[in-house]
Amino acid sequence: MATHDIRVTVNGTAYDAQVESRLLLVHLLRDQLRLTGTHIGCDTTHCGACTVLLDGQPVKSCTVLAVQADGRQISTVEGLEKDGKLHPLQEGFWEKHGLQCGYCTPGMLMTTCALLTRSKNPSEAEIREAISGNLCRCTGYNNIVKAVQFAAERLGKEA
Amino acid sequence: MQPRTTPEVGGMGHSMKRKEDPRFIRGKGNYVDDIVLPGMLWMDIVRSPFAHAKIKSINTEKALKVPGVLAVITGETLAKYNLHWMPTLMSDTQMVLPTEKVMYQAQEVAAVIATSRYAAADGVDAVEVDYEPLPVVVDPFKALEPNAPVLRTDKKDKKDNRIFHWEAGDRAGTEKAFAEAEVTVKQDLYIPRIHVASIETCGCIADFDRVNGKLTVYMTTQAPHAIRTVFALVAGHVGLSEERIRIVSPDIGGGFGGKVPVYPGYVIAVAASVVIGKPVKWIEDRMENLQADSFARDYHITAELAAKKDGTITALRMKTLADHGYTDAAANPSKFPAGLFSICTGSYDVKKAFVEVDGVYTNKPPGGIAYRCSFRVTEAVHAIERVTDVLAQQLKMDPAELRMKNFIPKEKFPYKSALGWEYDSGDYPAALRLAMDKIGYHALRKEQAEKRARGELMGIGISSFTEILGAGPSKQFDILGIKMFDSCELRIHPTGKAIARFGTKSQGQGHETTYAQIIAEELGIPASAVQVEEGDTDTAPYGLGTYASRSTPVAGAAGALAARKIREKAKKIAAHLLEASEEDLVWETGKFSVKGAPSRSKTIQEIAFAAYTNHPPGMEAGLEAVNYYDPPNLTFPFGSYICVVDIDRGTGMVKIRRFVAVDDCGNIINPMIVDGQIHGGLTMGMAPALLEEISYDENGNIQGGSFMDYLLPTAVESPSWETYKTVTPSPHHPLGAKGVGESATVGAPPAIANAVVDALAHLGVKHVDIPITPEKVWRILKEKGVAE
Secondary structure (H helix, E strand, C coil): CCEEEEEEEECCEEEEEEEECCCEHHHHHHHHCCCCCCCCCCCCCCCCCCEEEECCEEEECCCCEHHHHCCCEEECHHHCCECCECCHHHHHHHHCCCCCCCCCHHHHHHHHHHHHHHCCCCCHHHHHHHCCCCCCCCCCCHHHHHHHHHHHHHHHHHC | CCCCCCCCCCCCCCCCCCCCHHHHCCCCCCEHHHCCCCCCEEEEEEECCCCCEEEEEEECHHHHHCCCEEEEEEHHHHHCCCCCEEECCCCCEEECCCCCEECCCCCEEEEEEECCHHHHHHHHHHCEEEEEECCCCCCHHHHCCCCCCCCCCCCCCCCCCEEEEEEEECHHHHHHHHHHCCEEEEEEEEEEEECCCCCCCCEEEEEEECCCCEEEEEECCCCHHHHHHHHHHHHHHHCCCHHHEEEECCECCCCCCCCCCCCHHHHHHHHHHHHHCCCEEEECCHHHHHHHCCEEEEEEEEEEEEECCCCCEEEEEEEEEEECCCCCCCCCCCCCCCCCHHHCCCCECCCEEEEEEEEECCCCCCEEECCCCCCCHHHHHHHHHHHHHHHHHHHCCCHHHHHHHHECCHHHCCEECCCCCEECCCCHHHHHHHHHHHHCHHHHHHHHHHHHHCCCEEEEEEEEEECCECCCCCCCCEECCEECCEEEEEEECCCCCEEEEECCCCCCCCHHHHHHHHHHHHHCCCHHHEEEEECECCCCCCCCCCCCCCHHHHHHHHHHHHHHHHHHHHHHHHHHHHCCCHHHEEEECCEEEECCEEEEEEEHHHHHHHHHHCCCCCCCCCCEEEEEECCCCCECCEEEEEEEEEECCCCCCEEEEEEEEEEECECCCCHHHHHHHHHHHHHHHHHHHHHCCCCECCCCCECCCCCCCCCCCCCCCCCCCEEEECCCCCCCCCCCECCCCCHHHHHHHHHHHHHHHHHHHHHCCCCCCCCCCHHHHHHHHHHCCCCC
16 A cells, blocks of 8 residues: 655644555544544545534545645644634534534534634524534534524624 | 522522533543554454355455454354353344354454554455355244244244234223224334434444453443443353453443444454453444444334224224344343333323234344333334324314323323323423414414415424333333442532542433532532543442433432432531531531521531541541432323424425424423433434435345435424423422433424324325335325325
8 A cells, every 4th residue: 555745734733644545534633643523423424523624624534535635734623722712613512502422513613613714694594504514413403503603693793 | 490509509400501511612522432542453344245144154364464454253253252142131142243144234244353444444355255145034024924934043942033022901901992982093103213323333442451351341332330241241251250341431422222232343342352462442334333233113003092082082002013133132121122112102091002012033133222212112102193193183183182182181190001100290281282382383273274275285293292211110120130220429528529420321411510410409519519420330330321311310319319318417517516406407508507596507518528527426437428229110201392394295395394392301400401402302303204214125235324325314404493391390209300311302203294294184194104205295295196
């Protein structure tokens, strides 16, 4: 199996890694960089538990090869908190009970983080559409919507 | 209920933010696949492509040459230690790895141990298995025909495919009531096979320490203590005695019943670690999870009601065929092969009832576990709530009116049901009335009539369910003989903070918060200062775990009673400190004071300090208590749900326009968490009603084996749920609580199905089996000539 030397920047820190061609980005993050906040929930790109931002765009890291991330910027849930201050989405999920088992939460946070970057004040329908590629089995989504609305409002005030 | 404690203390009734969330929102949860141990190896599993086949040979030669592959474990390997079969929780037997034949598609055939995740998968691809296909039995009705192949050839005396026959109630009296009835209705229903599909799949790390002879297993289990005992019983003969087994259940990414059973993968990983002497990690992928783990439901039910012309229900009869797959690996209490299906008289005052269930073997994965419900309650509720609507339609009565007419009246509680349960408390009309008010029932009926006149399809569906939770009283409830109590060990530190350990295991329910709130309620120690731990069998007290909504009814009660024991001792210490007699002390949250002299008081913190620094002569130092709670009865939460659907005549698509859920789970510990449980349960109830089914073709090939075909609801299909409460405390639970985690999964499906049938009733439709897919509806519309 051919290996490749790659450099990825994850949450602002550059990492050099030697990877097999077939290594999935999610396994690079979890197994090699030990950033285990990004989870794996399916094999078919449906559940979204592995969602990370690749150059700002949400991608399902179980369907991206590590080599495809070479030279690019990756953001994961571990990078959301800045200087000991939670991201408004993290606060929103906590405040509005937007999580239960917590397994889908990192993917939800990254997907909605990208949503709030492109849409400052999304409607409920927009939020639901945005997270339709992220499955949650616990919350019924009601409070995830509220969590995102909370964060949008908070970000609006900060802006 | 107004909270009795301040928000700072955070006892019952406070919507306290969850204590577990800071780690989850930062990606710092600790799920099993996050754990890496030094020297850890990986396991992956070879699975059968056939539903029924003889294994002629397994060739591991090529696999063993794959770089990184260290070993291949087969049934023959395990047979050397007599570990190739294991008992199920229902006292049936299940293969760990086969030595002769496979019994369902995706059954474990061999396991590859390797130095990495990828090498193990390469090894799986290189194992060569030669199969000889055998006749496949998929249809449970055909399985009982005289010429059906007998599947369990391993059981010497087995001559057919019947697993059990179980019945309850008064057969003769019920037959008489039906014979004399003015009206009878009969409905066949199929409650399809579904899968809990928690977003985290199952897995473990088995770590056998050869020096100490100790096995530690980190695993996705809802019932770590029971698992430890099962491991000790199964593997005691190879030296794994119970004190040398430690099961750790770390953070669990959803359970819903799917993480109760012992799956072969866990046992193989343990065997591999014992043989190799290194930690072995096994994490199943989603397809393995859907294809091989325990399923739920798969009940073929014939439900009948007898009634008077005025709508008074006089008798109920249900006959069910339960497809269990190739072994009965359900996770019911042992004396209940069909779980608590006999709750099927529901919320109604039915005088005569008879119910029977036959369990059958087929070439499908084993199970019969719950899908977020208490042992077959969902099947029972779906049957009664559906057939009640069939009766309403037959009598041309409004389904709400028919329900109101037949509800068990409030004054009849505690109520003894015809099938033997003693319902603890209820006020069913109040819940239905509230739901009707909130949704605007009568206005909706008017709108429906107008729409119908215009040819539009709109339906309103009601479900007035009663659950049965909190298994259970030791007289009737055990799993493999272990009584279904649960436990709390509570220790108060000198500075007045506490640690509370429980025999249950949260999978997202928020125990770290709600249990702390129970302690806060009882002792006045702020919930924020109560550390809750579960899931490690080396430290937590023995308990039967979290499923069937039993945590609050059983372990929550244990927490309250342990706290009350502490309070008793605290009273003695307070009397000593205040130089007063115990009789003269009064308790108000967080302190004892002298009657008539409120300034003379000692807080629980002062008392705790004294317990370690100045305890009364003759008293043991310290302040801790243990309670093993054996519930006197089960709890019976209830509710009324009303659903409004619109149906697209072009596509057959059912859209839930509104859904009002009124729940009564008794007294509430954390309203925010209770609402969250209901929201989640509603979406998980909508799932089998509209989307989810695992079916098989005639060769036993699974048709819903990945998320490509097995459709979980997304945020787009889920409506914005509207939730309300009535509060009828349980008279026998120390906190008046009843449990809530599964009410909505149980109550929602018939509300949705009833709404769809209601939308189509004027076309002559009496029933539609779930899942009500667009295709199914479109075919009906086409047949009735109304498809656009």
